[in-house]
Structures are given as C-alpha cells and as structure tokens.
Amino acid sequence: MTALLEVEDLKVAYGKIQAVKGISFSVDAGEVVTLIGTNGAGKTTTLRTLSGLLKPVGGQIKFNGKSLKKVPAHKIVSLGLAHSPEGRHIFPRMTIEDNLRLGAFLRSDKQGIEQDIRRAYDLFPILGERRKQAAGTLSGGEQQMLAMGRALMSRPQLLMLDEPSMGLSPIMMQKIMATIAELKSQGTTILLVEQNAQAALSLADHGHVMEVGNIVLSGTGRDLLHDESVRKAYLGED
Amino acid sequence: MNELPQQLVNGLLLGSMYGLVAIGYTMVYGIVQLINFAHGEIFMVGAFGAITVHLYVLPDGTSMWVALPLMLIGAMIASVLVAIGAERFAYRPLRGAPRLAPLITAIGLSLALQQAVWAFYPEAKSKLAFPQIEGGPFSIGGATIQTGDIFLIVAAPISMAFLAYFVMRTRTGRGMQATAQDPDTAKLMGVNTDRIIVIAFALGAVFAAVGGVASGLKYGQIDFKMGFILGLKAFTAAVLGGIGNIYGAMIGGVVLGVVETLATAYIADIPGLDQFGSQSWAEVWAFILLILVLLFRPQGLLGERVADRA
Numbered sequence: 001m002t003a004l005l006e007v008e009d010l011k012v013a014y015g016k017i018q019a020v021k022g023i024s025f026s027v028d029a030g031e032v033v034t035l036i037g038t039n040g041a042g043k044t045t046t047l048r049t050l051s052g053l054l055k056p057v058g059g060q061i062k063f064n065g066k067s068l069k070k071v072p073a074h075k076i077v078s079l080g081l082a083h084s085p086e087g088r089h090i091f092p093r094m095t096i097e098d099n100l101r102l103g104a105f106l107r108s109d110k111q112g113i114e115q116d117i118r119r120a121y122d123l124f125p126i127l128g129e130r131r132k133q134a135a136g137t138l139s140g141g142e143q144q145m146l147a148m149g150r151a152l153m154s155r156p157q158l159l160m161l162d163e164p165s166m167g168l169s170p171i172m173m174q175k176i177m178a179t180i181a182e183l184k185s186q187g188t189t190i191l192l193v194e195q196n197a198q199a200a201l202s203l204a205d206h207g208h209v210m211e212v213g214n215i216v217l218s219g220t221g222r223d224l225l226h227d228e229s230v231r232k233a234y235l236g237e238d
Numbered sequence: 239m240n241e242l243p244q245q246l247v248n249g250l251l252l253g254s255m256y257g258l259v260a261i262g263y264t265m266v267y268g269i270v271q272l273i274n275f276a277h278g279e280i281f282m283v284g285a286f287g288a289i290t291v292h293l294y295v296l297p298d299g300t301s302m303w304v305a306l307p308l309m310l311i312g313a314m315i316a317s318v319l320v321a322i323g324a325e326r327f328a329y330r331p332l333r334g335a336p337r338l339a340p341l342i343t344a345i346g347l348s349l350a351l352q353q354a355v356w357a358f359y360p361e362a363k364s365k366l367a368f369p370q371i372e373g374g375p376f377s378i379g380g381a382t383i384q385t386g387d388i389f390l391i392v393a394a395p396i397s398m399a400f401l402a403y404f405v406m407r408t409r410t411g412r413g414m415q416a417t418a419q420d421p422d423t424a425k426l427m428g429v430n431t432d433r434i435i436v437i438a439f440a441l442g443a444v445f446a447a448v449g450g451v452a453s454g455l456k457y458g459q460i461d462f463k464m465g466f467i468l469g470l471k472a473f474t475a476a477v478l479g480g481i482g483n484i485y486g487a488m489i490g491g492v493v494l495g496v497v498e499t500l501a502t503a504y505i506a507d508i509p510g511l512d513q514f515g516s517q518s519w520a521e522v523w524a525f526i527l528l529i530l531v532l533l534f535r536p537q538g539l540l541g542e543r544v545a546d547r548a
C-alpha cells in the first residue's frame with residue numbers, strides 16, 4: 001500500500017535562501033502526522049509548497065501517487081488537499097457562511113454543500129449563531145474555527161492545519177485541539193503543524209521535528225513525547 | 239433661469255454615466271491594486287464599436303430601436319476585446335513590477351488606442367455624428383429629459399443590479415470577492431485568480447461600453463479623445479466613492495455629476511463669482527472635489543478597504 005502523501009527530498013528556497021533543505025516524510029490515510037519545530041524551521045514553507053503556492057526547487061511530492069509539482073495552486077484543492085493557513089486568513093469582509101461556501105468553491109452538489117455547512121455549525125455552534133456576520137468581526141479563536149470549517153468544506157482527503165492554536169487563549173487552544181481529536185476519531189487524515197508540541201504529539205500517530213530546514217528526528221507521537229531531546233527543546237523541560 | 243429639479247436630473251444622469259465607467263477602475267483596482275489609466279480609452283473604443291456597427295453592419299435607415307441593442311453589443315465586444323488584450327499583453331507581464339511601470343504602460347496604451355481609432359476614423363479628430371433615437375424630449379414633474387438620456391435611465395440601474403447580483407450571488411462573483419480580499423487564500427479555495435483578473439477587466443469594459451453608447455446618445459457626437467476627460471472624471475468618481483468599492487463607484491459618480499452640474503449652474507449667482515459659472519469651469523469643480531476628498535477623506539465616501547486588508 002502506498003501512502004496518501006509522499007514527500008521526498010523536498011527543497012524550497014526564497015531566492016538564495018534555502019528554507020527547506022531536502023525533507024522526506026509521508027502521511028497514510030487515516031493518520032494524524034505532525035511537524036513540530038521552532039519558528040523559522042520551514043514548516044509553513046513546507047505546507048505552502050504542498051498547496052502549490054510555492055514551487056519547490058527539488059524533490060518530489062506525490063499525492064495519491066500523482067505528482068503535484070506541476071499542479072497550479074488553484075487546482076490542488078480539487079485533488080483532495082485542503083489547507084488552513086497560518087494566521088487563519090479568513091475573508092474578513094465576507095459573511096461566515098460565505099466563507100464556508102468558498103471552501104466548497106469547486107463543488108456543485110448544492111445539497112451536499114448545505115449539509116456540510118450544517119455539519120460545520122454542529123462542529124462549531126458559534127459559527128452558526130453568527131452566520132450572517134462579517135468574518136472579520138470574529139475573535140481569533142472563532143476565526144480559527146472558521147478557517148478549519150472552511151477547509152473541511154472541500155471534503156478533503158488530507159487536511160493541512162498550520163498552527164491552529166497560534167495566539168489563542170489556553171481555553172480556546174484546548175477547544176481547538178479537542179476538535180482536531182474529534183476529526184481524527186471520525187477518520188480525517190491530518191497533517192498538523194504546531195508550536196504546541198505537547199498537544200500535537202499527544203494527538204499524532206507520527207511526528208517529525210524540523211530544525212532550520214531539515215527533519216532532525218522522526219517517530220511515533222508517543223515516542224517523541226517521551227524523547228529526552230524533544231522534551232528539552234520543545235516541551236520546556238530541563 | 240435654472241430650476242433645481244432640472245439641474246438635479248441633469249446631474250444624476252451625468253453622474254450615472256461617470257459611475258458606469260468608474261466601475262471598471264474600481265473593480266480592477268480592488269483585485270490587482272492597479273489603476274488602469276487606459277480605461278477611459280476602453281470607454282471611447284466602446285462608443286466607436288457602436289458606431290462601427292451602425293455604419294458598416296446595419297443597413298441604412300435601420301430604426302434605432304432595432305439598431306441600438308446591436309450597437310450596444312458591438313460596443314461591448316470592442317471594449318472587452320481591448321480590455322482583455324490590455325490585461326494579457328500590457329499589464330500581466332508587469333505583475334510584481336514597480337507601480338510606476340504599469341502606469342507608464344497605461345499612458346502609452348491610451349495614446350496607441352487613440353491613434354488606432356483615429357487611423358480608422360480620420361474624421362473623428364473633432365466630431366463624428368452619433369446616431370440618435372427619434373422623438374422629442376419629454377418631461378416628468380417639471381424636469382425635461384432629452385431623448386438621448388432615456389438609454390441611460392434604463393441602462394444604468396440595470397447595469398448596477400446586474401453587477402450587484404453577479405458579485406454577491408454567483409460563484410464567480412464570490413471568487414472575485416475572495417481574490418480581492420486575499421488572493422493566495424483564494425487560490426487555496428480553488429479560485430483561478432488569473433481568470434478572475436481577466437473577468438474583472440472584461441466586466442469593467444462591459445460597463446464602460448454602456449457608458450460609451452450613453453455618451454454618444456447624450457451628446458450626439460463622439461471623437462477619439464472623448465475618453466481622456468471622461469476617464470479622469472470616472473477615476474475621480476471611483477476615488478470619491480472609495481476605490482475598490484463597486485457601490486462606491488456608482489455613488490461617487492452620482493455625487494460628482496450632481497456637484498459638477500449644480501456648481502456650473504449656480505456658482506455664477508453668487509456675487510463676485512459670476513465669471514466661474516460657465517461650462518468650461520465644470521471640470522475644475524470636479525477636480526476640486528477630488529482634491530478635497532483626497533485631503534479630508536482619502537478612503538472615499540464608502541471605502542475602507544485598504545485598512546482591513548491584513
């Protein structure tokens with residue numbers, strides 16, 4: 001069996017600066033895989049490359065066995081890859097409901113879309129209560145919910161979440177993590193980038209630790225959670 | 239004697255013509271942050287597209303009620319082709335270039351389009367008679383409406399309603415809003431932003447073409463330089479309403495048209511200002527209004543779009 005996503009020796013650069021220096025990892029269907037690492041390690045760059053927003057300078061990306069290297073960004077989502085970007089990037093002047101509809105931009109099954117909008121409201125009731133409100137008026141945590149709900153609207157085979165807990169209160173962070181756990185239990189395949197390594201590793205089947213453009217350590221979530229160097233570097237223990 | 243209702247009607251009509259052209263400035267700016275200063279020429283090309291249909295496609299003596307819709311289609315085809323060509327060959331290669339580059343390109347494009355039209359219509363240096371709708375003027379509630387303006391009365395509201403429906407209710411319209419607000423994230427949703435940019439140019443050209451036909455009917459003549467002043471006025475209207483805001487464009491157009499008309503009609507009645515009342519001062523009032531808005535409300539009457547871009 002081949003993996004859903006296979007990344008091999010991926011290299012990405014901003015001009016002369018190599019931000020990702022040849023990383024390899026894979027994601028199997030049904031798994032949660034996390035990329036952790038300090039600021040500037042290259043996690044966001046990796047996700048933006050998988051989405052086609054950045055073009056790699058080397059390596060391979062295969063999704064369902066198909067190479068993504070030449071696929072333009074706007075065609076990625078139709079292949080089953082959805083991306084909730086770092087910093088949320090909801091559409092501030094559109095209503096919450098229109099934001100969700102944009103997540104289903106390429107779908108034309110009206111009934112299915114309505115059904116999925118209701119599902120998003122079940123998952124995040126606050127979004128349903130404010131459906132006609134401009135998304136820019138939501139709090140940070142609510143915007144994160146919207147960004148996740150919007151990504152789910154494409155019915156992705158793989159959901160990529162970039163720092164969903166960034167800048168959130170501890171309570172809101174717990175809520176978001178609980179939602180990710182719920183999505184996992186429903187069988188959603190997730191590639192999760194997080195600075196909150198403890199939470200991410202507790203959830204993940206596999207994890208990879210990135211440092212300045214390289215993957216320096218890989219293992220199951222549980223192993224990494226108990227790894228001494230990880231505990232020192234990312235979990236604030238000494 | 240100038241009656242106020244008449245002046246208001248005149249201002250409203252003039253302003254809705256400005257508004258139609260202003261939509262093109264504001265839509266393109268909203269999506270690619272580019273001022274397409276050749277848009278006035280797209281309006282001019284529309285008027286010539288219409289007259290071309292009348293002179294060379296339709297048989298002589300065709301009733302205007304039959305001819306007008308076909309002329310309008312000709313205007314739209316001419317304007318849209320020029321706008322799409324400009325986007326593809328003049329502006330797209332300059333995406334990411336310093337802002338001055340597309341500006342200079344636009345000026346060059348404007349001159350080239352004027353000269354091209356002049357080459358086809360050598361007599362259009364000063365005036366080319368535009369076919370008129372038969373029948374005399376009629377009056378509503380004390381104001382007289384010229385026959386040529388009937389087109390504007392019908393076309394402006396239909397255009398606005400169509401635009402609002404398109405942007406708010408259709409899938410492509412939502413993709414357009416998304417592209418204006420956050421182009422990279424729009425791509426993540428599956429929006430082909432390159433295509434959206436072309437559609438913005440094309441849609442702006444459609445409304446400019448409606449404006450071009452309206453202008454021909456209103457003034458009874460067209461010339462290859464007609465896009466210059468009107469383009470500046472429409473740009474003023476777009477800034478006035480808040481550049482990037484499509485409703486602002488129409489409102490800015492109407493405000494500009496009314497202010498200009500009233501200023502021209504009444505300023506001369508103010509003691510000591512009688513020499514400022516002539517039609518040749520109309521332009522001055524329009525641009526004084528623009529300067530005032532830029533000084534005191536640079537985001538325009540409705541606009542605020544740059545602020546919440548983050």
Ligand SMILES: Nc1ncnc2c1ncn2[C@@H]1O[C@H](COP(=O)(O)OP(=O)(O)O)[C@@H](O)[C@H]1O
Nearest residue numbers: 014017019037038039040041042043044045046
């Ligand atoms: N747009 C950009 N232009 C130039 N360098 C960038 C850009 N975005 C990120 N970088 C650099 O690439 C490296 C990786 O950044 P990023 O992928 O955002 O890391 P992470 O998401 O792990 O914090 C950093 O050194 C960062 O400074």
Ligand SMILES: [Mg+2]
Nearest residue numbers: 043044045086
């Ligand atoms: Mg990041």
